[in-house]
Amino acid sequence: MISKKLGIVESIVDQNGELDDIRVKINGEIQKAYNYPKITGCINVGDEVVLNTTAVELSLGTGGYHFVISNLNNLESDFTKGGHIMKLRYTPLQIKVDSVEEQESSYHNMIENFSGLDNMPVVVGSLHSMLTPFVASYKRLNQNKRLVYIMTDGAALPIFLSKNVHTLKEKGLIDNTITIGSAFGGEYECINIYTALITAKEVLKADVVFVSMGPGIAGTGTKYGFTGIEQGPILDAVKKLGGMPVSIPRISFADKRDRHQGISHHSITVLKEIVNVDVNLPICEYSADKLDYIKDQVSKNELDTRHNVVYIKNENSKNDLEHFNLKVRSMGRNFEQDKEFFEAASTAAYYITEVYNDSRRENHK
Structure with missing residues (x-):
């Protein structure tokens, strides 16, 4: 079962183009979260986000971080790889990648x-x-x-x-x-x-x-x-x-x-x-x-x-x-x-x- 909650981005602690370390307000409480901009799009303070809170609630050792599933203020992402091989297959977040092996690959x-x-x-x-x-x-x-x-x-x-x-x-x-x-x-x-x-x-x-x-x-x-x-x-x-x-x-x-x-x-x-x-x-x-x-x-x-x-x-x-x-x-x-x-x-x-x-x-x- 996936535990999901809505949150508001309060601050951006760190970002490197691949991982955003953010703070979100959930039911009035400030909590830590990660956003993958290549998958779930760029994030800004004030954005409303859907968060997967499962691991934190179960204390599974993810460092106390929630993960952004979707940014309701920016539904576009920037994962530019585009071959024919799917990863995260048959999940809502499946993405296509250029696999080295595929026939169209130069390799x-x-x-x-x-x-x-x-x-x-x-x-x-x-x-x-x-x-x-x-x-x-x-x-x-x-x-x-x-x-x-x-x-x-x-x-x-x-x-x-x-x-x-x-x-x-x-x-x-x-x-x-x-x-x-x-x-x-x-x-x-x-x-x-x-x-x-x-x-x-x-x-x-x-x-x-x-x-x-x-x-x-x-x-x-x-x-x-x-x-x-x-x-x-x-x-x-x-x-x-x-x-x-x-x-x-x-x-x-x-x-x-x-x-x-x-x-x-x-x-x-x-x-x-x-x-x-x-x-x-x-x-x-x-x-x-x-x-x-x-x-x-x-x-x-x-x-x-x-x-x-x-x-x-x-x-x-x-x-x-x-x-x-x-x-x-x-x-x-x-x-x-x-x-x-x-x-x-x-x-x-x-x-x-x-x-x-x-x-x-x-x-x-």
């Missing part, structure tokens, strides 16, 4: 003639908050390499919701974005992960690809009931297409829930039961007690017999973030409060760099 033949990823590294995260620390470390180490972000539909569907993506693109740290499935708003639109990976390689000439859902994740406390389980099929796709699959383990010692201590049960489930191929699993060399805890998890779940588990010394994550003046937060915690989580993502960048430096040294012997 159609490049997709058709694809032969392989040539061992291109593809890093797969389970949470959107892994993106920033990975990008910061990778780009500091490889400033001239092309990095492409593929956003799946495992959480937020509009890429516009991600302020991280906006910031990273503004700083030139993400070269291109692709949205797949029902997710939309990337510079390039693809139907699924396979064609998105092909697009990253053939069209965008990526040196490395990062794949994860957008902001948000659904979890139920059950073994298989979480959207991050998508990591498994994505890693399979990377291997199937001839890429180098790299999995970022979800690691935390700040989470109070036992199932997320050390390597989260989410990551263990994916790596032990869901993924069908062997993948590269870089793990940061934490302090002795924490590393022993993680190594015990790796051994008990036989992750080291199924995958290439590599321990990497990495003490640079915070410096990499500060180098680009980037702030991070996950599950409400900042770097200092949950540094092992962010270091896990950063370590994947150091692993990839070491692998390629080693390969270059081998080639020059």
Whole structure:
């Protein structure tokens, strides 16, 4: 059931052309809301808007924001993409996009003639908050390499919701974005992960690809009931297409829930039961007690017999973030409060760099 209310726009706190942070008056009370101008049109103070208030009323972790469904003072929108593939299909907000794969696309033949990823590294995260620390470390180490972000539909569907993506693109740290499935708003639109990976390689000439859902994740406390389980099929796709699959383990010692201590049960489930191929699993060399805890998890779940588990010394994550003046937060915690989580993502960048430096040294012997 959708909970809807009418509101009046009281103020516009921030806007970047893709996301408007606004304050609305609902029944005399000022509340927070987001408007996507490309979907629901430009907004002005005094406009009467129809709001979806469901998530806030259920406390679903959207940050206490309502979402504008329609602006009664401006019914026009500016989503200019116009191919034949629909996203948000068969909903009142369905939109048409130019999909890279469709026959009228100038990239159609490049997709058709694809032969392989040539061992291109593809890093797969389970949470959107892994993106920033990975990008910061990778780009500091490889400033001239092309990095492409593929956003799946495992959480937020509009890429516009991600302020991280906006910031990273503004700083030139993400070269291109692709949205797949029902997710939309990337510079390039693809139907699924396979064609998105092909697009990253053939069209965008990526040196490395990062794949994860957008902001948000659904979890139920059950073994298989979480959207991050998508990591498994994505890693399979990377291997199937001839890429180098790299999995970022979800690691935390700040989470109070036992199932997320050390390597989260989410990551263990994916790596032990869901993924069908062997993948590269870089793990940061934490302090002795924490590393022993993680190594015990790796051994008990036989992750080291199924995958290439590599321990990497990495003490640079915070410096990499500060180098680009980037702030991070996950599950409400900042770097200092949950540094092992962010270091896990950063370590994947150091692993990839070491692998390629080693390969270059081998080639020059």
